[in-house]
Amino acid sequence: MSRFFRIYTKLLAKYPLGMQALQAGALLGLGDQIAQNYIEKRSAKNLDLIRTAQFAGIGFxxxxxxxxxxxxxxxxxxxxxxxxxxxxxVACDQLLFAPVFIAILLSTIALMQGHNLKSTKLKLKNEYTDILINNYKLWPIVQLLNFYFVPLHYQVLVVQAIAILWNTYISYRTNRDNYKIYSINRN
Incomplete structure (x- = not known):
C-alpha cells in the first residue's frame, strides 16, 4: 500500500488537477455502483453501466x-x-460552494437522464432542498476536520473518500423513479 501511496503522491504533485479529476470520476462511479448493487439490489446483468459512466464523467x-x-x-x-x-x-464552502455545486450536479444528472429543461427544473424543485439539508448534516463536520488536519493536496481525496457514501445517496436519490420502475419490472 505504501508503494501505491508514493506513486499516487508523485502523480498528484505532477498532475494535481488530472489526478483529482480521475479519483473523483472513479469514486462517483463507485458510488453509483454501490447504489445499484446494494440499495437497488440489481443483478449483475441488470446494472446500468451507462448511468455509472455518466456519474464517473460528472466526477471527472x-x-x-x-x-x-x-x-x-x-x-x-x-x-x-x-x-x-x-x-x-467551512462557512464559504457550505454557504457558497455547496448550494451552487448541488444545483449544478442535480441539473447535470437530470440532463444526462434525458430530461428537458422544464422537467430538469421540476426535478431540481423536488430534490434540491432535501439534498441540501442532508448536505448540511454531513459536510460541515467533514470539512472542519478536512481543512484543519489535511494538507491541501490531499483534501479532495479525503472528501471523495467520504463522498463514496454521499455519491451513493445522490445516485439513489436522483434515480429513485428509475429504481421504482426497475423494481416493478423485476417482480
Whole structure:
C-alpha cells in the first residue's frame, strides 16, 4: 500500500488537477455502483453501466476539477492554518460552494437522464432542498476536520473518500423513479 501511496503522491504533485479529476470520476462511479448493487439490489446483468459512466464523467469533468479549484481558492484567500481560517473556509464552502455545486450536479444528472429543461427544473424543485439539508448534516463536520488536519493536496481525496457514501445517496436519490420502475419490472 505504501508503494501505491508514493506513486499516487508523485502523480498528484505532477498532475494535481488530472489526478483529482480521475479519483473523483472513479469514486462517483463507485458510488453509483454501490447504489445499484446494494440499495437497488440489481443483478449483475441488470446494472446500468451507462448511468455509472455518466456519474464517473460528472466526477471527472465537473466534481474533481471544481473541488480542486475551489480548495485552491479558499487556501489562497484564507490560508491554511488556524481555527478561524478553518471556520471561514467551512462557512464559504457550505454557504457558497455547496448550494451552487448541488444545483449544478442535480441539473447535470437530470440532463444526462434525458430530461428537458422544464422537467430538469421540476426535478431540481423536488430534490434540491432535501439534498441540501442532508448536505448540511454531513459536510460541515467533514470539512472542519478536512481543512484543519489535511494538507491541501490531499483534501479532495479525503472528501471523495467520504463522498463514496454521499455519491451513493445522490445516485439513489436522483434515480429513485428509475429504481421504482426497475423494481416493478423485476417482480
Amino acid at each position: 469533468f465537473i466534481a474533481g476539477p471544481a473541488t480542486r479549484t475551489w480548495y485552491g481558492i479558499l487556501d489562497k484567500y484564507f490560508g491554511s492554518k488556524g481555527v478561524i481560517v478553518v471556520l471561514k473556509k
